[in-house]
Amino acid sequence: MRILIWHVHGSWTTAFVQGPHTYAVPVTPGRGPDGLGRARTFDWPASVIELPPERLRDADIDLVVLQRPHEHALVEQWLGRRPPMVYLEHNAPGGDVPGTRHPVADLPGDVPLVHVTHFNRLMWDAGSARTAVIEHGIADPGPLWTGELPHAAVVVNEPIRRGRTTGTDLLPVFAGAAPLDVFGMRTDGLAGHLGLPPARCRTRELVQRDLHREMARRRLYLHPVRWTSLGLSLLEAMHLGMPVVALATTEVAEAVPPGAGAVSNRIDVLTDAVRDFVADPLYARSAGAAARAAALARYGLTRFLDDWERLLKEVTR
Structure with a gap:
């Protein structure tokens, strides 16, 4: 099967493209939001191919995975037809929760809506659209945790712009408990923004494989996010064998069992x-082992790909 999917969410797509299909990702001059092409900081297989919009009409696309409302119009514009489609929603709703209506509810045709957590499906108003939940899957980075640094790792993108949503305002409180190493996109200036000495809040942006190695050197993973979908960085940290400290919001309480x-x-x-956790490395190791076992059992890659394969066959039947 040849699947058209935009490069929107690098971590999620890294798992999705491990399946048995060919994945066409649009690429445009300048690699803007509608044409990022292949990822540069994630490991994607050769089955992910870049296609400019002008070549999509002749690309024999079998199915489209939509992830943003305007992509529906791009499908007709670039392909000149409507192949079978599914709409993947990565996020929890914003705005008037729980009354937020999902864009798929007003799309023409029968476009199934796929959520990544049960919390998201509960909170979005999808009207009469068919809905399903396919929980995250993680390409296992391995049990890399060493915990040699008595620091807390935090992974967040654009923490200054997103502010309270990602719990950025809570970081000074946590920095009083342990040094924080913050990884992610556009984290520059975070320490100054929070009024913290740089030694208490270091920030870095890394490719995924290097990020995992650096996270695993920290004693624990801190997830201060108030309102988002289930963060893939949290699940990746659990796969690494890191103990996690997290707000009990959205799907977190489902994902992190007691003891992890x-x-x-x-x-x-x-x-x-x-x-x-900082004071007791053996305690951190034990909790991290429990976190890894739980993550492998619920968020393994094989289960994720099998769930998607069943849905794709149903939609293209």
Whole structure:
């Protein structure tokens, strides 16, 4: 099968393209948002091919995975027809939650809506659209945790712009419990923005394989996000064998079982957990092993690809 999918979410797509199909990703001059082409910081197989919009009409696309509302119009514009489509929603709703209506509810035709968490399906208003949940799958980076640095790793993109959504305002509180190493896109200036000494909040942007190695050197993973879908960085940290400390929001309480870390909406409980993991490497190792076992059982790549294969066959039948 030849599947058209835009490069929107690098981590999620890295898992999706491990399947048995050919994946066409649009590429445009300048590699803008509608034509990023192949990822440069993730490892994608040769089955992911770049195609400019003018070549898509002759590309024999069998199915389209939509991820943003305007892509539906691009399909007709670039392909000149409507192949079978599914709409993948990565995010929890914003705005008037839980009354936010999903764009797929107003699309013509029967376009199934696929959520990545049960929380997201519960909170979005999809009207009469068919909905399904295919939980995340992770290409296992391996049990890389060493915890040699008594720091907390945080992964967040655009923390200054996204502010309270990603819990950026909470970082000074956690920095009082342990040094924070913040990884992600557009993290420059974060320490100054928060009024923290640079030594208490270091920021870096890395390719995925290097990111995983650097995360695994930290004693624990901190997930201070208030409102988002289930962060893939959290699941990746669990695969690495890291103990996790996270707010009990959205799907986190489902993903992190007892013994794999600390999940709470009490900041004092979370900061105490950070201190405990930093002070006790053996405790951190034990919780990290539990986190990895839970992540492999629920968010393994094979289950993820099998779930998608069943859905794709149903849609193209």
